[in-house]
Amino acid sequence: VARRLAPHLGSHTPVVICAKGIEQGTGRLMSEVVGEILPVRPRAVLSGPTFAAEVARGLPTAVTLASTDPELGRALVEAVGTRRFRPYLSDDPLGAEIGGAVKNVLAIACGIVAGLALGDNARAALITRGFAEMVRFGRGLGASEATLAGLSGLGDLVLTCTSPASRNYALGTALGRGESLTAYTSGRKSVAEGVATAGAVVRRAQALGIDMPIASAVDQIVNRGASIADTVEALLARPFKFEAADRPIG
Amino acid sequence: VARRLAPHLGSHTPVVICAKGIEQGTGRLMSEVVGEILPVRPRAVLSGPTFAAEVARGLPTAVTLASTDPELGRALVEAVGTRRFRPYLSDDPLGAEIGGAVKNVLAIACGIVAGLALGDNARAALITRGFAEMVRFGRGLGASEATLAGLSGLGDLVLTCTSPASRNYALGTALGRGESLTAYTSGRKSVAEGVATAGAVVRRAQALGIDMPIASAVDQIVNRGASIADTVEALLARPFKFEAADRPIG
Numbered sequence: 001v002a003r004r005l006a007p008h009l010g011s012h013t014p015v016v017i018c019a020k021g022i023e024q025g026t027g028r029l030m031s032e033v034v035g036e037i038l039p040v041r042p043r044a045v046l047s048g049p050t051f052a053a054e055v056a057r058g059l060p061t062a063v064t065l066a067s068t069d070p071e072l073g074r075a076l077v078e079a080v081g082t083r084r085f086r087p088y089l090s091d092d093p094l095g096a097e098i099g100g101a102v103k104n105v106l107a108i109a110c111g112i113v114a115g116l117a118l119g120d121n122a123r124a125a126l127i128t129r130g131f132a133e134m135v136r137f138g139r140g141l142g143a144s145e146a147t148l149a150g151l152s153g154l155g156d157l158v159l160t161c162t163s164p165a166s167r168n169y170a171l172g173t174a175l176g177r178g179e180s181l182t183a184y185t186s187g188r189k190s191v192a193e194g195v196a197t198a199g200a201v202v203r204r205a206q207a208l209g210i211d212m213p214i215a216s217a218v219d220q221i222v223n224r225g226a227s228i229a230d231t232v233e234a235l236l237a238r239p240f241k242f243e244a245a246d247r248p249i250g
Numbered sequence: 251v252a253r254r255l256a257p258h259l260g261s262h263t264p265v266v267i268c269a270k271g272i273e274q275g276t277g278r279l280m281s282e283v284v285g286e287i288l289p290v291r292p293r294a295v296l297s298g299p300t301f302a303a304e305v306a307r308g309l310p311t312a313v314t315l316a317s318t319d320p321e322l323g324r325a326l327v328e329a330v331g332t333r334r335f336r337p338y339l340s341d342d343p344l345g346a347e348i349g350g351a352v353k354n355v356l357a358i359a360c361g362i363v364a365g366l367a368l369g370d371n372a373r374a375a376l377i378t379r380g381f382a383e384m385v386r387f388g389r390g391l392g393a394s395e396a397t398l399a400g401l402s403g404l405g406d407l408v409l410t411c412t413s414p415a416s417r418n419y420a421l422g423t424a425l426g427r428g429e430s431l432t433a434y435t436s437g438r439k440s441v442a443e444g445v446a447t448a449g450a451v452v453r454r455a456q457a458l459g460i461d462m463p464i465a466s467a468v469d470q471i472v473n474r475g476a477s478i479a480d481t482v483e484a485l486l487a488r489p490f491k492f493e494a495a496d497r498p499i500g
Contacts, residue, residue: 049374088493124299125312128405146494155378243338244396
């Protein structure tokens with residue numbers, strides 16, 4: 001899309017990235033892709049917990065609008081902000097992109113927990129420990145923790161992990177109920193982004209020496225044919241840990 | 251309860267606080283109350299996203315177990331931890347208590363949003379911005395941010411704000427649908443803790459100069475007779491803000 005747009009855009013026309021995810025193969029974030037194809041142009045990232053149907057109905061929605069260019073950020077907030085569509089300004093587009101990508105992987109995990117009927121306690125714990133993984137990963141890539149705790153990170157994670165309307169959550173639910181990935185995807189045009197993102201995130205995390213047990217479990221299940229039952233048991237059998245430091249006790 | 255237990259406990263018997271909330275009138279946390287009545291005894295706090303019925307059924311549950319005494323913390327983790335009941339060790343009991351109290355106030359807000367049928371985007375935004383308030387409040391009282399982002403803070407917040415089984419959420423939902431607080435509570439034996447906690451939290455936050463717009467809105471509605479419609483509109487009419495710094499733009 002960016003390539004097709006390039007000839008039609010002035011070199012100073014701002015570009016607002018609203019797509020989430022990681023490029024398959026290269027593992028690059030959208031801003032890196034756009035930066036290569038549309039250099040020079042000022043950029044911003046808009047991301048957050050936004051089911052489009054609710055935005056269209058005028059229901060209250062809040063998002064992160066992130067740009068390293070403070071003047072552009074302010075101008076965009078004024079241009080798109082209304083009482084019912086409230087942008088919160090951030091100077092950390094990288095953090096906004098990371099949250100939007102990682103949450104899709106964690107949504108598959110939450111869907112699996114729902115499909116297995118493991119309960120609301122387990123889902124809340126998974127969101128919390130998954131958020132800790134998102135923060136470690138984001139910090140490793142240079143994002144700010146405040147962004148990850150904001151609307152584009154935690155906010156979108158909560159929305160995606162608690163709503164059957166999310167594609168990644170729905171995929172996880174089907175897998176948890178015993179459907180195979182092949183059977184599930186063959187009936188659909190679009191693949192849930194979290195499948196490709198899981199592999200990309202886990203590879204980058206390993207290269208950085210960051211422990212992401214939940215994202216790795218999802219990658220094992222959706223990309224390496226691991227059994228769901230064995231993977232869940234292995235997660236539950238890990239040694240007890242310190243909560244803040246994420247290292248085993250004693 | 252602590253007063254009745256006191257004569258039966260040895261002076262070195264550890265006490266694990268599992269009750270959440272703030273004492274009405276004094277605004278003290280449970281550890282402060284227990285510390286006065288049962289001094290000397292080593293203390294810990296156990297808190298997290300735990301619907302008791304799910305724990306009883308053996309569904310996976312993870313909690314924060316916090317103590318300033320590292321030996322006691324380790325011993326308790328070993329004593330109560332199983333594969334399906336996983337305690338994460340923390341040295342910040344204050345943070346664990348603050349999360350467990352503040353989330354009840356935010357659960358009322360989430361219930362109101364559900365009762366008004368404002369949608370999933372709005373609920374996710376409320377949880378995220380509510381979490382930011384919890385972090386500011388906790389930091390102001392000396393708690394660690396990692397604790398608030400953990401199971402006893404964020405985890406319990408997510409559980410309570412996404413489940414109709416929570417008393418505070420159910421109260422908020424009834425209010426959002428137009429029921430009066432008096433009508434709702436007169437049919438019930440137990441009052442939702444968040445009503446009293448809202449007042450206590452807001453008073454302490456004001457004394458510390460901490461801005462908590464969502465908690466204040468709940469306090470206005472449940473303790474000061476403010477109209478829900480006006481309060482929601484006032485929240486949406488606030489100036490746009492920086493996400494991390496929580497101050498207005500421009």
